[in-house]
Amino acid sequence: MPVFMLQQAEVQTETKEANEKRQQLLVEEINASGIADAVALNRLKEFLRAEAVWRISDMDYPMRVRYEKYLNRLNYAKVSVRRYIKVFDLVKQHEIAQQMKTLAGKQRYQWKYQNTILFLPYHPDGDIVKQFAVTRQMAVLVWDFKKECPELLKRQVFDTLNKVIDTYKNRNMKRNKLLALQNFYTFCTQHQIEDVGMLEQSQIDLFESWLRDAGVSATDKHLSIIGFCRRISFENAERIPWDATVWYLERFHLKMDRMNESNPVGSISFMEIQHPDNRKIAQAYMKYELGITGQAISTITRRYLCIRNFLEFLEQEGLTATECTALHIKRYAKLLLEKQIEPKGYNERLSGIGHFYKFMEVRQYIKRVPFRLEYHMQKVHPVHHDRSVEYEVYMEILQKLYKFPEHLRCMFLHLWCVGLRASEVCTLKGNAYYRQGDDCWIQVYQVKMKSYKRVPIPEGLYQIMEVYLKRHGIQADSYIFQNAKGGAFLYQTFRNQMLKACEENRIINGEYLFNSHDYRHTVATMFYDNQVSLQSIRDYLGHTYDEMTRQYIDYMPRKLAEANEEFFSHKENNLAACLKKGDTNAE
Known part of the structure; x- marks a missing residue:
C-alpha cells in the first residue's frame, strides 16, 4: 500500500476515534444533568451530533431556534416540540449552574452587555431563571443586542433590563415592564434614537402614536418605561450627562439636609425649553444652583420653575434669554398681573428671573441685566387666613x-x-x-x-x-x-x-x-x-x-x-338703656 494511502487511513481512523470519544463525552455530560426524559434526551443528542456540537457550553439561543425548526420539520406535535425544547433548556441551565461553581465558569457566563442575543432563561443567577420558568412570551425573554443601532442605546436598554429584573418582584409587573421596554427598544431602533437621555417631548409623543398604531393597550404604563430607562441611563453614565433633557438628582449625592425626604424632588426637566441656547444657559444655571449655592432643593426647583416659565414665554416671542429687554419683562409682569397672582407669589416669580439674569451677567452671557425689577415689584400686605381647626x-x-x-x-x-x-x-x-x-x-x-x-x-x-x-x-x-x-x-x-x-x-x-x-x-x-x-x-x-x-x-x-361682649356687659353701654319709657332722647 502506498505511503500516502496508509497515512490517509490512519487519519480517518484517528478522526473516527476522536468523534466517538467526543460523542461519548457529550452523552456523559448530558446524562449528568439528571433529566429523566430519555426520549427527549436522545432526540437532543441526535440533533447535536448532526450539528457537530460536542459540548453543552456551545449550546445557545440561536441553536435553540434551529432545534425548534428541526423538530417542526419532523412534524412533531406542538406539545412534543415544547417538551423537547424544555429539555434543551434544562440541559443548558444545568450546565450553567455547574459552571458557576468555578471561577472560569463565572467568567464565561458573567451576565454583561454583549453584541449578541441574550436569553433570560440562560441567566447565570438561578433565582432569576426561576422567575421566568413559566413565561412563554418570547418578547420578554429574548433580547437582541445585535440590532443595527448605536451601541450607547443598546447599553442603556441592557442596563434598564437588569434594573427591571432587580426592582420588580411581582411577576406580572415585571413582565409588563419588560414588554414595555421591548416596545421602546424597537421604537428607538426604528426611529434612530441614539441616546435615551436626549429624548425630546416630540419623540415621546411620537412613541405614544407608535404604540397606538401598533395596537398596544395600556399606553400609559408603556410610556412610564421612558422615565425609568432615562433615569437608569443618567445614573449609570460614566460622567454626569449635563446636556441631558432630564436630570435625576440621586446621581448628584446631595447632602440630606438640603432634601425634604417626605416630599422629595426626583428630577429636573429641561424638555420644556425648546431653544438650544436657552436650554444650555438654564442647564449651566442649575449646575451652579445644585453644586455651589447649598440651598434647599425645594427652594432651587421652585425658583427654576419661575425661570423656565419665563423662558417659555420668550420662546413664544421668538427670543432667546440673551435678547430679552426691559420691555419684555414689562409685558411678562403684565401677564402675571392678569393671572391675578397674589403679590407674594408675583414677587417670587420676578425675583427668580432676576436671580437668573444676575447669573448670566456674572458668567458673561450678557454684559448687564437689561431691566430693573424693583419697578415692577408689588407691595406685600400680610394676609391672614383663619385656619384653626374647630x-x-x-x-x-x-x-x-x-x-x-x-x-x-x-x-x-x-x-x-x-x-x-x-x-x-x-x-x-x-x-x-x-x-x-x-x-x-x-x-x-x-x-x-x-x-x-x-x-x-x-x-x-x-x-x-x-x-x-x-x-x-x-x-x-x-x-x-x-x-x-x-x-x-x-x-x-x-x-x-x-x-x-x-x-x-x-x-x-x-x-x-x-x-x-x-x-x-x-x-x-x-x-x-x-x-x-x-x-x-x-x-x-x-x-x-x-x-x-x-x-x-x-x-x-x-x-x-x-x-365686644365685655363692653356691652356694662349697663351704661347697653343699647337698650336709652329705650326706657319716657326717655325724650330716644330715637
Missing part, C-alpha cells in the same frame, strides 16, 4: 382616634399636640425624644429652615412614642414612620391616608377635609389665647420672624368678640 372637629377625631391605624394616631398627635409641619412628622427619627429633668422634649429637623429645633412636649405623647418605638424596634437613626422602602414616610401618602380615615370614620358626617397645616395654626392660637407671648410662640413653631408667627395666630375674631 374644637368640635378635633375632639371628634380624638374620640375616634382608636379606630385609625396606629401610625396615623401617632402622627396626628404630633400635629395636634406640638403643631409640627407634616414634613417634620414624616421625617422624625428614633432619637427625637428625650427627657431633661422632669420635662419631655422633642428634637425636630426643620427642612424648610435647615436647622434643628427643640421644644417641650406633653408627657402623654412622650410615653405613647416610647411604647411605639419599642414595639416596632425602631433604632435611633431610623425613621419612625417609614415608606415601603424604609425611607421617610411620604407627605402625600400621609395626607391621603388621613383623608380616607376621616371619611371612613364619618368625621363631621364625612364632610371634614383633613389639612395638616391647620393644626399648626390651631396650636399657635391656643398658645396665644392662654397668654403665651408672641416671641415664645415664634420659637416654638420655629419661625425666624414675628411677622410670620402673626399669620398663624387666628386671634382677631375671638378677641373682638370677647372685647
Whole structure:
C-alpha cells in the first residue's frame, strides 16, 4: 500500500476515534444533568451530533431556534416540540449552574452587555431563571443586542433590563415592564434614537402614536418605561450627562439636609425649553444652583420653575434669554398681573428671573441685566387666613382616634399636640425624644429652615412614642414612620391616608377635609389665647420672624368678640338703656 494511502487511513481512523470519544463525552455530560426524559434526551443528542456540537457550553439561543425548526420539520406535535425544547433548556441551565461553581465558569457566563442575543432563561443567577420558568412570551425573554443601532442605546436598554429584573418582584409587573421596554427598544431602533437621555417631548409623543398604531393597550404604563430607562441611563453614565433633557438628582449625592425626604424632588426637566441656547444657559444655571449655592432643593426647583416659565414665554416671542429687554419683562409682569397672582407669589416669580439674569451677567452671557425689577415689584400686605381647626372637629377625631391605624394616631398627635409641619412628622427619627429633668422634649429637623429645633412636649405623647418605638424596634437613626422602602414616610401618602380615615370614620358626617397645616395654626392660637407671648410662640413653631408667627395666630375674631361682649356687659353701654319709657332722647 502506498505511503500516502496508509497515512490517509490512519487519519480517518484517528478522526473516527476522536468523534466517538467526543460523542461519548457529550452523552456523559448530558446524562449528568439528571433529566429523566430519555426520549427527549436522545432526540437532543441526535440533533447535536448532526450539528457537530460536542459540548453543552456551545449550546445557545440561536441553536435553540434551529432545534425548534428541526423538530417542526419532523412534524412533531406542538406539545412534543415544547417538551423537547424544555429539555434543551434544562440541559443548558444545568450546565450553567455547574459552571458557576468555578471561577472560569463565572467568567464565561458573567451576565454583561454583549453584541449578541441574550436569553433570560440562560441567566447565570438561578433565582432569576426561576422567575421566568413559566413565561412563554418570547418578547420578554429574548433580547437582541445585535440590532443595527448605536451601541450607547443598546447599553442603556441592557442596563434598564437588569434594573427591571432587580426592582420588580411581582411577576406580572415585571413582565409588563419588560414588554414595555421591548416596545421602546424597537421604537428607538426604528426611529434612530441614539441616546435615551436626549429624548425630546416630540419623540415621546411620537412613541405614544407608535404604540397606538401598533395596537398596544395600556399606553400609559408603556410610556412610564421612558422615565425609568432615562433615569437608569443618567445614573449609570460614566460622567454626569449635563446636556441631558432630564436630570435625576440621586446621581448628584446631595447632602440630606438640603432634601425634604417626605416630599422629595426626583428630577429636573429641561424638555420644556425648546431653544438650544436657552436650554444650555438654564442647564449651566442649575449646575451652579445644585453644586455651589447649598440651598434647599425645594427652594432651587421652585425658583427654576419661575425661570423656565419665563423662558417659555420668550420662546413664544421668538427670543432667546440673551435678547430679552426691559420691555419684555414689562409685558411678562403684565401677564402675571392678569393671572391675578397674589403679590407674594408675583414677587417670587420676578425675583427668580432676576436671580437668573444676575447669573448670566456674572458668567458673561450678557454684559448687564437689561431691566430693573424693583419697578415692577408689588407691595406685600400680610394676609391672614383663619385656619384653626374647630374644637368640635378635633375632639371628634380624638374620640375616634382608636379606630385609625396606629401610625396615623401617632402622627396626628404630633400635629395636634406640638403643631409640627407634616414634613417634620414624616421625617422624625428614633432619637427625637428625650427627657431633661422632669420635662419631655422633642428634637425636630426643620427642612424648610435647615436647622434643628427643640421644644417641650406633653408627657402623654412622650410615653405613647416610647411604647411605639419599642414595639416596632425602631433604632435611633431610623425613621419612625417609614415608606415601603424604609425611607421617610411620604407627605402625600400621609395626607391621603388621613383623608380616607376621616371619611371612613364619618368625621363631621364625612364632610371634614383633613389639612395638616391647620393644626399648626390651631396650636399657635391656643398658645396665644392662654397668654403665651408672641416671641415664645415664634420659637416654638420655629419661625425666624414675628411677622410670620402673626399669620398663624387666628386671634382677631375671638378677641373682638370677647372685647365686644365685655363692653356691652356694662349697663351704661347697653343699647337698650336709652329705650326706657319716657326717655325724650330716644330715637
